[in-house]
Amino acid sequence: MVTTPDTKLITLTINDRNVTVPEGTTILEACQAADIEVPNLCYQPLLRPWGSCRICTVEVLGRRGGLVESCAAVARDGMEVQTHSEPALESRQFVLQMYLVDHALDCPTCDKSGECYLQDNTYLHNVHTNPYGRPKLAQEYVHLSDLIDYKWDRCIICARCTRVCDEVIGVTAIEVMGRGLEAEIGTAYGQDLRDTTCTHCGMCIAVCPVGALTDRKFGMHPWELDATQTICGFCDVGCTLSIEHNRGIVRRTSHLWERGVNHGYTCERGKWGYQTVQSVDRLETAMVRNKEGELVPSEVDAALDTVADKLKHYQGDTFAALASPENTNEESYLLQQFTRAVMGTNNIDRLVNRSVIDTETGLLESIGVIASSNSLQELFTDSHSVLVVGPDIGSQAPIASYWVNWSRKYRESALVLISDDHSPMCDRGDVWIKAPVERQADVLLALARIIEDRGFSRPVDPGHSTYGYFTSALKNVDPEAVAASLDVPFQKFEEAALLYATGGRSRMGETDPESEYPPSVIFSTVATEADADVSDVGKAVNNLAMLTGNIGVPGAGIMNYRGPANLQGATDMGCHPAFLPGYQSVEDPDAVDHFASHWSPRWNESQIAQNGFGVIRELPDVPGYSMTEMIDAIESGEIRAMYIAGNTHENSYGFDQRLLNVLPKLEFLVVEDSFGSELSELADVVLPAAMYLEKDGSFTSADRTIQRVRFAISPPGDARAHSWYIQEIANRMGYNLFYSHPSLILDEISKMTPIYQGVSFPRLERGSMQWPVRAFGTEDSPYLQLGDGLQEESIQFATIER
């Protein structure tokens, strides 16, 4: 429930206590706000009240009948509520008794036992008799898919699972079939879940209050497990997960409701991703290429000695490093420090797709910041219209798609999709324009032309020269021709353009260009396109937002989901050829001096220059090669040695495959990876890397949210965290890096990086922060404002050549 200054407050009495809540709150939520526990089975935060379980019954005094379902009844001013009065308790007891008539009481072998709402309430209400003498009804277990089982005997038909599937996930793969005693949860025509729209997110299992929907692979009891709260490492939404493990093995992912950007909900990768981390195929030993040219297992120490010895020959611009966009901020910071301070080069970038680099170039040219301008949570409060561009958001940034879907359903925000993939969301949105990736820029420009022609354009600075260029270039765009060539009715284009420009008001017939309209947000996943030229789409998206003035306001802006978990953090930390940490230019002499004064004292002074390797006092001050440029530089023999921190695994977003073709030209290649791949086969030294559940640190998600990543299980075999390898190599080369814990690295980062000021582990323990965080104690920035985060002079329309 969102409270704004004009929300009316009401006061009601619960158990003789006065409670003040915003108008529209249900009685159950009011009770929770007052810390009064009311049992409930079918209530789930973020879902519509259903009122099917009937055990949240409370008594409202002075009302005929008196008993109401607190989860569905809205609190009124002056209401007198008794949650534990005699009639309420009696009614709850009766309902529970009826539940248990056919409920299979196989608690000892039920996965839910110990955290079961029905079990808890049965004990709490002292229910122990079955008024019916007949034997319990039972049915066979149903395998809904290879992950999910359905056990009818335990089901209480509270419809939490089907509601979550419909209202949050937005796929409606399961429904309640039949009525009365024949009611059961199932798929259409009894199909296997794998053949339906199911995304295998497992949320139906997560919300089941009893053990009716279960995870087939789970064979523990909840009380046997220890939980670690951490951040998911498989995409850049940055979901909070509760990883439950015992005996050093992760057993399941559980859910911290109403916590984190995901409010407890997860997608398939979040729910089952730990299986990838625990895969038997993980790299467990270091490998070094011997004289015969074969990779042979080696001790980690010996491998690191080889790396340090070899790298001493490549100080300067013959060396390049690629950071893994899935490593923590602290690790990325160390790698760029190593590259700049020890190897003396700015040849550092992230191991990513071409599309990511293209999108970032577009962002730099238009809003001047490589980040999403707004926050995902604004879908719950401010955004009134959502434009989704790019590959299926439901598989690229699933949690973002949940909240887009939620916003469409509950806040009735308009939804326009421009995508080639036909996902369930395409059928639920207001307008879906099917366009292949190379035509999406044309569609966006056509929308911009319609908006401009109808007079909806509201640029931040109408006098800016680039605005003139853009509008004159728009004159060459013919929306009707674009619509015709895509075989989409032109009417859809008009509708989409108006929905975006008016914040969804055009559905109500408000199309006056003069009036004020609520904000519209763009969700762009174009950067996750595996191998395509998306630079034009990236720029067109930004131009559209700037054209309608949807920048620098809450609920507006451009949300860019670019794939790997900490891509944003790696970029913030300066794993970029042109930027030091915190987007300080490498050509800015003050910044370079500042970093040099902190980094160069770490050199071991007794270091003797040999083989051209020696102490570096000055940091390089020309931008290095970006990942795409590196490919050419390797081809021409300019770069001869590389350190690549890979992120190969089955959920990985991949990297530019052209890199693989040129890598054999290198004289020396170190690959640090968690799985063997074509990349590690080309390496001279392979180091086994830890994954996200196996190290401490912090991640920065796509909406600039800095969150704490925690250690849950030990890495397999000899695998170690990236930060440990970098420190060991640097120390062997005469550069002292000794950080016993990543928190010390983050302390240095917050000192050196203006946008990360005041970020520290103790602060992150209390909750996430969104950069720019200006100084210790100041509030973070959910959205980038003009003058704070966004520089007005750097906001300009990017040129698009079509």
Added chain:
Amino acid sequence: MFEEVSGFWVTLKRLVRPNQTIQYPEQRRKMPGRFRGLPALRSDPETGEALCVACGLCSRICPTSCLEMHVVPSEEGDRELGEFILRSGRCLFCGMCAQVCPVDAITMSGQYELATQEREGMIFTKTELADYGAQEDTWWGAA
């Protein structure tokens, strides 16, 4: 004379009574039903199927944590016993595991010959325990 005989009275009485000594190990004594020997896994006397449902309550209640249960998901979507390990060196023979079992799959058997020459011999696995318990009745049900 009488004094001599009365001095031998106990000896003479023993002479005519049957022999009480058991020729261990050729002969073994049948322990009473409620004797608490090594905990063992029972199976259904008719079908021979193991009774255990892998709920793990026995390993949970064990005061010395000498029971270790590994649970695997079964084909039917249920739980199944993967490996079951009894570290008898720590066992108190208290019988709580048998009492807590919801399906009476574990019982205290009559097995008392637990001496061994190496420590590994004190560790019993599922198959060994199933052998001991195959024909056993529940120990509290016995007379």
